[in-house]
Amino acid sequence: MRQGQISTTGHALLGLLSFAGEVSGYELKQLADRTLRFFWVSPAMSQVYSELGTLDRAGLVEAREEAANGPRPARRYRLTPAGEEELRRWLAQSDVGFPVIKHGVALRLFLGHMVSPDRMEEMLQRYTEQLEGRTAELAQIREGLGDDPAYRYAALVAEWGQRYYREEAEAVQVVLEALSRPRT
Amino acid sequence: MRQGQISTTGHALLGLLSFAGEVSGYELKQLADRTLRFFWVSPAMSQVYSELGTLDRAGLVEAREEAANGPRPARRYRLTPAGEEELRRWLAQSDVGFPVIKHGVALRLFLGHMVSPDRMEEMLQRYTEQLEGRTAELAQIREGLGDDPAYRYAALVAEWGQRYYREEAEAVQVVLEALSRPRT
DNA sequence: TGTAGCATGTAAGCCGTTACATGATTGA
DNA sequence: TCAATCATGTAACGGCTTACATGCTACA
Structure with missing residues (x-):
């Protein structure tokens, strides 16, 4: 006890x-x-x-x-x-700590000066695909929840997650564009 | 070795x-x-x-x-x-795993059926403030990097982070609005 | 004079993973 | 008959944290 x-x-x-x-x-x-x-x-x-x-x-x-x-x-x-x-x-x-992210993609981008451009682009592209997969999974889960008030909070979290994945995908595109531009 | x-x-x-x-x-x-x-x-x-x-x-x-x-x-x-x-x-x-997030705020929102509305709102408000703090920190770091090509990748990551914090803050506002509307 | 920052480490222990062990049921 | 899925656990160990131990220097 x-x-x-x-x-x-x-x-x-x-x-x-x-x-x-x-x-x-x-x-x-x-x-x-x-x-x-x-x-x-x-x-x-x-x-x-x-x-x-x-x-x-x-x-x-x-x-x-x-x-x-x-x-x-x-x-x-x-x-x-x-x-x-x-x-x-x-x-x-309980106290609610600030979220902790272990973001392997961001870590490797940060160390970009030691990565070949091809590898970097491949990694970012692959992440984009994974994000699409996750988005699809989450969309299915969100659908399954319907508008049942019992799942009200679960639905809010699922929508938040979908937003987040969408935003990540956009952020990756921005990075890819920046990388494709010759540096000043 | x-x-x-x-x-x-x-x-x-x-x-x-x-x-x-x-x-x-x-x-x-x-x-x-x-x-x-x-x-x-x-x-x-x-x-x-x-x-x-x-x-x-x-x-x-x-x-x-x-x-x-x-x-x-x-x-x-x-x-x-x-x-x-x-x-x-x-x-x-090395293989790049999908990011892992330990998001205490989302976890507690998910369990919202067991949390008082006041506590929930307070928690989300507090998270918003923490996000503002982090955003400021990161903005300062980003500034410190300037446009020195040596910090090119660090700058990209910092910008990604700023974007992420901004998006999180917006997502929290959306949740707060949804919670303030009477449920159907 | 005391506290904050600089500086280096050891010990104990929690959280969580992978690998291993075992076995029933269902369907191709 | 073989593989997948359902089902329950133990053992070993890795990664990381907190607590503890120690001592110098600068400054208010």
Whole structure:
């Protein structure tokens, strides 16, 4: 029942459970891949399991054992009242750091004096393609949310993400143009 | 002389040394705070020192001991030819992952169904202010770079960053407006 | 005289990943 | 019958942070 030692990712999983009702570790990971991935990090499968263990020991989630078909039990987890309380407390009190970005493309552009122009252009082009892929994924997710008020906030975040990807694509075009101009 | 075990942050520091000439660990950290921080992560002081140790043992940087004023020697590091080679190799060959964002504001917006409207608005307002601060910092850095071709790429990254902060601020305004409208 | 900045490091520990281990079910 | 997907976990380790330890110099 000790707390304060739950990580942000732990709280994020708690948050997913507040939507999801009762899910297995496996399903929780899939949900994270469709949501958290876009604005946080989708934890590895193994971390989902270990985090659920921690949350369970802290009394913040509850496991229900299903008919074990195999050597290990099949568990489904749901939020406990204490878990919901902790989540609300964390949302109300934790301090919100400025976003941290690990942007490999920007890092390599910054070190452009050591990269061949061809490689640089290829990298930026590839990033543009990846952005298109992500935009498409996110558009599909946004569509799936519809205008159901239950997903109001998820929809806002998805729209924010789409905006961001669009802007990134434009910024990359600006960089490509600047690079194609001979330097003064 | 073993390599392939240098982390991305290690390579980023190698990259900073390719600009900086010869610097102390302390100066390298300061440089990282003015550059890496905006698109990667500025490593903790202690990590700068341990990373320099690793790079030294790998022959990628070279330390020159200065008159030790105190119990510990004062070291200044510079890139070796092997270090420059490794940096070029890494830039040419390493695969560039899609950027990873840990966006605490978006995470909390996503969980908006558990946050009071007041707290949410306060959080978004605060983020706007932080964005203004960052924008000002970055504007100053961009100015300092001038149009010196040596800082061509740094300038491009700084401009990209400014664009990004501006867009984030606009996106937050859109969210605030959406939240202030009564839901359908 | 005390505090901020310059300066270098070690130790402990958290967060998270990859690799490994195991097995059932479903469909091509 | 083979591969993919569902499903649950352990072990080892990397990367990074915070806390701690130490001491000089300049300045208010």
